[in-house]
Amino acid sequence: MKTTPVTEDDIARSVWAVPPVSLEPDGTHLNGPENAKLAAHIEAGGVSTLLYGGNANIYAMTHGTYSDLLDAIPDWAGADTWAIPSAGPDFGKLRDQAAMLARTRFPAAMLLPMTGPSSPQGTEAAIRDFADRAGMAAILYLRSDQMLLPDQIGALVDDGTVVAVKYAVETGDFTRDPYLDRMLSVVPRPRVVSGIGEIAAVPHLRSFGLASFTAGAVCIAPRRAMAVLAALKDRAVARATALTGPIQPLEDLRNEHGAIAVIHDAVTLSGVADMGAMTPHLSHVPDHVKDQIAAAVAPLLEQESDLTEPA
Numbered sequence: 001m002k003t004t005p006v007t008e009d010d011i012a013r014s015v016w017a018v019p020p021v022s023l024e025p026d027g028t029h030l031n032g033p034e035n036a037k038l039a040a041h042i043e044a045g046g047v048s049t050l051l052y053g054g055n056a057n058i059y060a061m062t063h064g065t066y067s068d069l070l071d072a073i074p075d076w077a078g079a080d081t082w083a084i085p086s087a088g089p090d091f092g093k094l095r096d097q098a099a100m101l102a103r104t105r106f107p108a109a110m111l112l113p114m115t116g117p118s119s120p121q122g123t124e125a126a127i128r129d130f131a132d133r134a135g136m137a138a139i140l141y142l143r144s145d146q147m148l149l150p151d152q153i154g155a156l157v158d159d160g161t162v163v164a165v166k167y168a169v170e171t172g173d174f175t176r177d178p179y180l181d182r183m184l185s186v187v188p189r190p191r192v193v194s195g196i197g198e199i200a201a202v203p204h205l206r207s208f209g210l211a212s213f214t215a216g217a218v219c220i221a222p223r224r225a226m227a228v229l230a231a232l233k234d235r236a237v238a239r240a241t242a243l244t245g246p247i248q249p250l251e252d253l254r255n256e257h258g259a260i261a262v263i264h265d266a267v268t269l270s271g272v273a274d275m276g277a278m279t280p281h282l283s284h285v286p287d288h289v290k291d292q293i294a295a296a297v298a299p300l301l302e303q304e305s306d307l308t309e310p311a
């Protein structure tokens with residue numbers, strides 16, 4: 001697992017896979033072999049960045065599960081993989097988790113987006129406090145244009161507190177985004193990745209020149225996601241768009257029934273690895289939706305062997 005400081009090349013070299021985490025039926029113990037199996041499947045498709053964040057439902061982890069997760073990720077990730085744990089979202093969790101992260105060798109951790117009461121000034125204070133105590137760079141997960149002012153983000157990046165931004169603000173039109181325009185006037189583009197999956201990545205990377213993208217479907221179809229990234233880097237937008245077509249049925253189900261719950265069950269139903277229990281406040285999708293998910297993921301997995309082998 002990579003332990004050196006994060007560079008712009010690290011940010012751009014791969015799609016950032018956002019895997020679910022496999023839990024035993026009690027919902028608190030990690031299933032090591034199944035998590036390792038999922039990481040190996042993603043890496044075999046050429047992906048070298050694993051972000052344990054929203055889809056891992058870190059929001060719901062007990063202190064003990066979180067501590068076990070930090071110990072286990074280096075065993076699951078390959079030697080060259082950049083693995084990123086997340087923390088938060090609220091200040092109390094950030095304080096507790098920063099102390100645990102300070103004892104690890106991860107070069108950076110992502111802060112989960114705060115949805116409770118907050119102000120931009122308070123959010124900046126929480127980010128700075130976290131990075132100081134954890135002794136590592138922070139990655140921002142921006143889901144709202146109210147979280148921080150662009151100049152605050154610019155200052156956090158300038159002084160090295162923030163090393164990258166996962167940009168997931170939904171404007172209704174991924175090609176027009178005045179807030180992103182303002183942010184990119186003070187934050188270097190190579191530090192910003194699109195944070196909404198393969199389909200949004202096409203307009204985001206084409207229109208704003210972002211460095212890479214995060215995704216959930218990549219956990220099932222890593223070669224496809226890497227081919228989307230390669231096409232976008234070649235400015236082959238039609239090729240990138242065509243490659244995302246087969247992902248649409250799964251993403252439609254995620255939009256309808258919950259992005260985290262559906263990707264968790266989709267990985268299990270694909271046969272790639274058994275993700276096990278889903279922790280409250282989330283729940284497994286109903287059986288009739290499972291049939292639809294299975295139908296959406298089967299072709300994605302089958303078509304992986306038709307796509308170029310990773311170099």
Ligand SMILES: N[C@@H](CC=O)C(=O)O
Binds near residue numbers: 054215
């Ligand atoms: N939300 C996206 C990217 C992850 O953060 C996904 O799951 O596809």
